[in-house]
Amino acid sequence: MLKFLFVIKKNLEIPSVIKELEKKKEIKLIPVKNISKLKKEEIKNLTGILVLGGDGTFLRAVPYAYKYDLPILGVNKGRFGFLTEVSLNELPQVISAIRNNSLPLKERTLLKIHYNKQTFVALNEAAILKGPAGRLIYLELKINKKNLTTIYGDGIIIATPTGSTAYNVSAGGPIIHPEAKVFVCTPICSFKINLRPFIIPDNYHIEINLKEIKEEIHLLIDGQINISFKDGHLIYIQKAEKTLKFFPSLEKDYFYILKEKFDW
Structure with missing residues (x-):
């Protein structure tokens, strides 16, 4: 089971796709506000931070990702979603790729x-x-x-x-x-x-x-x-001394997202 800290956009309901992944015990979500309750070893064993929302929600997770050196998995449920590039439809495939160690992390300068x-x-x-x-x-x-x-x-x-x-x-x-x-x-x-x-x-x-x-x-x-x-x-x-690490989309690269979001 993959364990993630969880950051969700305010007033957003958890989609059925994520509920199903939890039900199948493929993922476990721990609200980021509860991180102080985790032991060092538990934090070390986290897969990353799952963000559900838009770019503003993603940015809220950045200080936690930097402090605890955790990659972010950004799932788009916001208005723009340039940073949260993984769609709900592809989330099960992304989770499977992470579990199989077949999804290389990407990095961004801070x-x-x-x-x-x-x-x-x-x-x-x-x-x-x-x-x-x-x-x-x-x-x-x-x-x-x-x-x-x-x-x-x-x-x-x-x-x-x-x-x-x-x-x-x-x-x-x-x-x-x-x-x-x-x-x-x-x-x-x-x-x-x-x-x-x-x-x-x-x-x-x-x-x-x-x-x-x-x-x-x-x-x-x-x-x-x-x-x-x-x-x-x-x-x-x-x-910054460290980069931000994140799990990329399986379906879209940077230029695809650029073209899509800016209507080029």
């Missing part, structure tokens, strides 16, 4: 964000955004400790290749294949019209500081964590 003595990881992006007052914010950007530019505008997005199809692409940034070893820095509504999105190697370090804090400013991590930015605090962003 961001590590340091702010005010706290550390976070992100699969998609870290975004520094202005608050509701609507005035320009001024961000000093350093790459590998060298001053690059000051951004005047609504903020900046630092995205992974995985996150390039999320907030980044909505802000005019490029789509990047998830196996590329880069990050993309995308200004949001820059007052300098010649300041465009730019790509850096993912082993570079990024430092962001606010020149002036007169308005409410936020650090938004994967759309899940929202922190008010305070004067004198820097944000440091780099590649």
Whole structure:
């Protein structure tokens, strides 16, 4: 029997396909909120984290996956489902492939964000955004400790290749294949019209500081964590030491999903 931590979209009923897999004792689902009740050996013997929902639900599971070094099996029951690429119809076949060790894991690069003595990881992006007052914010950007530019505008997005199809692409940034070893820095509504999105190697370090804090400013991590930015605090962003591992779809590759989700 394969044992998974379980993360489900709010107010979503468990589908009959999953209930049948549980009934046949092919899988056992443990709500992620109960992880503190598990012993170290029990966590070590977990197959992974089964996520049922959309991309937002998938992103909720990322910190657990990183902390406990568990792969994610994302099953799509959301609106967009770029990250949750396994369909309910193919789930029994995917479970069988995992049990037979015939489904190789894939990996994605993560961001590590340091702010005010706290550390976070992100699969998609870290975004520094202005608050509701609507005035320009001024961000000093350093790459590998060298001053690059000051951004005047609504903020900046630092995205992974995985996150390039999320907030980044909505802000005019490029789509990047998830196996590329880069990050993309995308200004949001820059007052300098010649300041465009730019790509850096993912082993570079990024430092962001606010020149002036007169308005409410936020650090938004994967759309899940929202922190008010305070004067004198820097944000440091780099590649995380570990990757995110996940079980891929048996039916769809990256380009199929890209074409399907963006209607190409």
